[in-house]
Each structure stands twice: as C-alpha cells, then as structure tokens.
Amino acid sequence: MLTLVGPTVPYPRLGFGSKTGDEHHKKPPTHDPKPAFPIPTSQPSNAIQPNPADEKLAIVTFLSGTLDKEDDWENDEYFEATRLLAWQLLHSPATKIRRKNLDFYIIVTPSVSQSRRSRLEKDGAKLWPVDFLYADWLRETDHEMRWDDLMGKLRVWQMVQYSRVLLLDGDIILREPLDAIFDDVGTRFQITNRSSSVPYPLPEHEVLPLLPDQYMLGGTHETIGPDHVFPPTFDNNGLQKFGYFNAGFFLLAPNLLLFDYYCRLMNTKNAFDPRYMEQNLLNQVHAWSGALPWKLVHVKWNMVAVNDADLDGGVKSMHQKWFVEPTSGSKRVREISLRARWEMQGWYDALDFAAEVKTGNLSTRARVS
Template identity: 30%
Template sequence: MMARINLHLYGLAVFAAVTLVYVFLSRPFSFTPRVADLTYGRLRDVRDDRFPRYAIATFLSESSSPGDSLAEDYYFTSARILAYQVLHDGRTKSNHTNIPFLVLVTDEVSDAKRERLQRDGAQVIHGEDIPLNRWTSTGATHWNNQFNKLRLLGMTQYDRILFLDADTILTRPIDGIFNEPQSQVAAPSLLVERPKQIRWDEGQPPAEYVFAARSDNGLTGQREHPFPPKETDEFSAAFWLAAPSVELYQYFLNVMTQYPRFDPKTMDQALLNYAFRRDGTMPWQELNYTWSASWPSTSDLNGGVASLHDRLWTMGPDSLKDRWWALKKKMEAVMT
C-alpha cells in the first residue's frame, strides 16, 4: 500500500516538473544584455586648468630584513634619495614647486622612518592594508602588502599621480611627464567596441581612464635589452602614471575577489597588467622610452633616460652603482 502511495506521489512530481518546463519553454524568450554606462567614472578635464593637481608618489613597506637600522634599510634610504632628488637636488628637482612627493607607508613602517621622511619634505601617507582573499596571498608575507599601492588610485584629491618604485633614481627632472598627451587626455574605455571584455562580475570599468607606463625591459633581454628598447605587451609596475578615481579603485577591489584573474605571485604587477591589458577595455598607453628604464644599463643612462629602476646599491653596472652611492652621500650631507 505504502509503495503505491509513493509511486503515485512520484508520478505527480514528475508531471508537475514537466508541466513547469513546458510552460517556461512556451513563453516568449527575451534576453536584454547589460549595457555599459558611458557616464560612469568620467574624469575632470585638466587641459585648460591653470592649477592641475599633480603628485609624484612612491611606496614603502618594512625592510625585507626586519629590525634593520635606518642606515641599513636600503629601500628606506632609496625612498629618501628619491625624495631628495624630486624636492631638493638642483639637477633633478621638479620645475613645478607645487607638486608634492608622497610616500605611502604600511603599518609596519616605524615612526622614526616616517618622521625622517617628513623632515626630508615628503608627505607621508598611511595606507591600511587592503584585505586579501586566500588565493591572492602569495605566502611571502613581506610582499603581500604590495597591493596597498592601489590605494593611490583612489586618491581623488589629485588629478594625476606618477608612481615610481622606491628603488629608483633620477637623472633629470621628471615632472615634465605630466605634459605628455598620455597624461593630459583621458582615454575613453572601449566599452562599446569590446563588450565581450566587460566581465560583469568585476563590475563595470570606468568610462574614462588615464594609465600610461613603460614596456618591461625584463622581457627583452633584462640588462642586455636593446636601446632604444623594444615595446612589449606588458609594462613594468615600477613606473606608471594614472588618474585616480573612486570608480577605478572599486574596479580593482572587485577584480581581486574573482579567482583567478591574475597571477598573485607577481602581485600588483600582474593585477595592473590584467586590468590594463592591451586587448581589454582599458588598454595601457606607452610612454616615451626616455622617461623610464627597468633593468637599466649604461646605454639608458647615456641616452638620457630620466628614471632608472633597480637595486643599484648592489646590482647593475658599476657606473650606476657608483651613482647611487654618490647620491646617498650627497643626500645625507644636505638632509641633516
């Protein structure tokens, strides 16, 4: 008797399921694709602005050797050298005196280091750690906070920010880069032209953006790269120029929640190259090679490249290492 009841109930369930499927399939089917908002994240036009808000910035986390003294922390010393060159050195300081030099620091950076940078003239900004998902954690805890650099992209008190890694030295003033067309003119995102590149689980990219960088010499021979260097599909995250916006910053936070859109082992380098990929909706723009060189060589120096990125206190040609140590000595003599 019980078996008959169960069989009857099973038959009713199957009938109901088939009926629902029939009703659903017999209804007119319509699908309205999501349409991008072309007003979302528009940027302020700076071309006719007499007082555009520019900033030059770097990033400082704790030393890779915790407990180092101020004198032995070479990334900290390099940040000081960069501050000195941007703000004080007559050969390299900005021509526009109203451009601040920002140092974004993590929780672990000591008060002594922050105070020293402030006495050097830098504006020290504390950035809370950006929360990481399990898949974005690299396992190397010292480097996980490199994602904090993204906070610069949300600092809308500035129209443009030029970012340089702390282990960078200058050969001439760098602020002229803000006059480049890649900085002055906001690019329209290719939301209509490349709708399939909009991944809605990441949210909509902003309708306008500014992001310019230099091809990564690490992909074309490293120290032996040709001069002038070859262009590549990927850029070096040690040097970039961007227009901050709330929408752009939120887009990055959204991307970081989606597994696995980029390789977390190379941290912000991979994330930035994913967001501004050549075939995406916000392809990065190439700056002239004379603005920056990763894996710098004597050819870059002799060719007038404005900024050279490497741990020059220990790596690179002797002429560049000697240059770094000479700058350290000069900076320490002046910034007492």
C-alpha cells in the same frame, strides 16, 4: 564600502563562451614580433583633457615594512632608497621638482615604524598613511608573502584630490627632473571602450562593476636585459612581454570607481595570476585588447637594466637599487647611484648637525666627529 561617484559605464556580462581559467593566468610572452592586436596609440578626440596649468599633479611612492628590527632604519637599505628618492625629488638641485602644482607623497602602510615615519617627515616628505588591502584567497597561494603589502599601492586611486599621478617604486635613481613626463602623449585621458567584455568571470547573481567614462594609465615595457641598444624596441629585441607594463613606474588618474573595480577583481578568487600581485592585476584590467588599454610613455623616462648606451641616449631615471651592482656591469650607473646616495646622506647630516647646534643638543656622533 566606497561611495561611487561620477559618470559610469556598465560592462556587458561575460558570456559562457568567453575565454576564462588558465588563459587568464599565463605569463606574458617574452617577445611577440607579430602581435594579435596593434599598439594603442590613438587619442580619442572626445576625451576631456585637463589644463596642465590648472590641474593638481603628484608624484607618489609606496613604502611598507621591510625589516623586523623596529628602529634599525639606518641599516634598512630599502628605507634608505626611499629617502634617496624623496631627496632627489625635494632637494637635489639637479633633479628636484620644478612645477608649483606638482606635489610629492609617500604612501605608508601600518607596518612602517614610527621612527621611519618621523625620519621621512624630518627629511621634508609628506606621508599618506593607508590601511592594507588583502584578499583571503591570495594568502592561500604560494606567492612570496612580502608582496602582500603591495596591494596597498592600489590606494593611490583614492587620491582624487589630484588629476594625475606618477606612481614609482622607491628604488629609482633620477638623472633629470621628471616634471615634463606629464606632457607625454601617453598621459592623456582616454575614452573607455564600452564594447569590450569583462576580463574575468563573475557569478550570474553578482552586479557587474561600473567604470568611469574616461581614464588614464600610461607606462613602459621592461628591457629584456642589459645587452640592448637605445632606445630599446621589440624590433631590435630590446624589450620583453609585449603589451605588459612595469608597475614600478607608471602614471594614472585617481578614480574611486576604478579603485572599487580593482578591489572587486582582487577579491575574486583566481581572477588573475598572483605571482606579481598588483602588477598582474593592473595588466589584466588594462590589457590592450580590453576596455581600458594602457598607453605607452616614452621609454626614456625610466628603464631597468640600464647600460652605458642608455646613459648616452638620455634616459631620465633608472630602476636601480643604490646598494646593488648594476646588471649591466656599468661603472657609470654604479657611480651615479652611489654619488646620489652619499650626497643625500651628506645633505641630511649637515641639516641635522645644524639643528643640533642651534638647540645645543649635540648627538654622540656629532660630538665625536
């Protein structure tokens, strides 16, 4: 049981006339040229904003088990993608973290083998081990079981030693440092909308969850496909799912009250569409029409389906697996991804070799080469 701390806002009870059921489980529309509510861009004047020079910030990624073979991490492409992200943030001269108050952590679940953990720590990464987050009703659904572990990403809200956090998937290729994203207007704290109702039904006898007085969640829409201009917008048909952010790259303010709230929703049967697990849960809680609407950060910070126009426009990071051909077919995107991957490999091979020479314990591979 979590101890709930800090200022709280009780939600009004959901009335019987409110919309429930299937309306909560519809897939977001691909494009809505005339949205029912405006894009939330206003900044409440009474939200308390931290001093960027004084606050503690973090960039965090999430790793769970990906292969049945316990120690075969060298052939685990997703694990190598996480190593690549860590190298880009910690060591690459072109993309590493510059801010002294900005840390990097990898959240690891119990399914991550010790050999993988040891390799990441040898690479210089800090690990934050967590337990799984499960809900029995989710296991009864027909969603892909490999996504079960992803609910563990919600534990980033327990990292309350940090004021704000950028949470990103492991398959991100950087082109520039991400430090300045914490200066984006979409990463400011917002005041909770006390007048909104609960986004899911609860039995009458249950105590409604409490919410903090202020919060922060900033993200981006997804591009509709590789054939878009830069910057993509809804007006030029470059974006999809109006009001629905991609949980592979977003910013948040850790808060135990919100963590408890997400867990309550996660354990309420049929309260959200489990197809995309934590992404659908978060988009429901942070819907633009609700109490905790998410805010837009500039699309330049991260994009999927990156094409040459995005590269020319200055996109700063790409949601792109290094081991997969780009959906846009861009040779430049492919070259950037592979160059980063093998620069990382060369960097760590050199460090490993130097360490082996120093100790006189050369590996078989080092002796042969």
